[in-house]
Amino acid sequence: MQTLGEFKLPNFFNYPPYFTLQPVKDTREKQIQLWKELILEYCRIQKIFVVALDEDFPLFSNQVIERSLSHEAREAFLSALVSEGRAEWLDKSHRKCLILWHRIQDWADLIISFVKDNGLEDSVMTVDEIRSGIESRGTELHGMDRTILMRSLKHLEHKGKLAIFKGTSADDEGIKFSI
Numbered sequence: 001m002q003t004l005g006e007f008k009l010p011n012f013f014n015y016p017p018y019f020t021l022q023p024v025k026d027t028r029e030k031q032i033q034l035w036k037e038l039i040l041e042y043c044r045i046q047k048i049f050v051v052a053l054d055e056d057f058p059l060f061s062n063q064v065i066e067r068s069l070s071h072e073a074r075e076a077f078l079s080a081l082v083s084e085g086r087a088e089w090l091d092k093s094h095r096k097c098l099i100l101w102h103r104i105q106d107w108a109d110l111i112i113s114f115v116k117d118n119g120l121e122d123s124v125m126t127v128d129e130i131r132s133g134i135e136s137r138g139t140e141l142h143g144m145d146r147t148i149l150m151r152s153l154k155h156l157e158h159k160g161k162l163a164i165f166k167g168t169s170a171d172d173e174g175i176k177f178s179i
Contacts, residue, residue, distance in 0.1 A: 004058050007045055010038060013059075019067035021076060035077040040086060044101035049145035051078065051087075052096045098147065102140070107152035112161065112179060114141055121179045126172055127153070 002009045012018045012034055022028040042059055043049070051057050053074050061068035069077075078097045081087035085103060090096040102110065111130070115121060118135050129135070131149055136142040141149075153175060156162050163176045 002062075002064060004042070005046075007042055010034065013038070013062060014065055016065050016067050019062065019065075019069055019073070021070070021073045032077060032080045036081050036084070036086070039077060039081065039099065040101045043099045047143055049099055049148060050090065050096055051099055053078070054095060098145070100148065104148070104151050104155055107144070107148055108155045108159075110140055111152055111156060114139055115177050115179055120177055122177060124174055124176050126167075126174055128172075130175070 002014060018031055018034070022031050038059060039051070043051070053071060057074075060074055075094060078087055078089075079094070081099070082089060082097070086100050088098045088100065090098050114130075114136065115123075120135075125133070127146070127149060130141055131144050131146065132142065153162065153164055157164050161177065161179055163178070165174045165176065167173055
């Protein structure tokens, strides 16, 4: 089985036709489903939050079989993730895509679990402490994309689980949990 670093690639990754958009509808749907699952899992394992169509993304080519996805195929697979709410285009020209290997609600649930597991129910933390603090080491929250974190926190604020307050700069935004 071929690997990409520590990541084990699925068998289809060595099948040349999967690097070309398939013309038959049923085959294309299966192809898109396999690529969506692969992109989400790879991004989750590697903690990748943004995929750019025009940059080298390791999954978009396979040197062993000398195949690369076309721009059209890359956009088709990422657009399929967008249509399912598992990704969002970061620009109107569809060049960069924010990958949501967890949906915003799922990230919000992870934050709540993190807060409860660490006894922080009535505590105050900075946004950066959540993404890079000692308490978050070893959790999926550590190193997470700031955009996704802020959207998850705003989701929780809307539900009354916390309050976000501004500091003197964007770097010191605070969170007051009330769980």
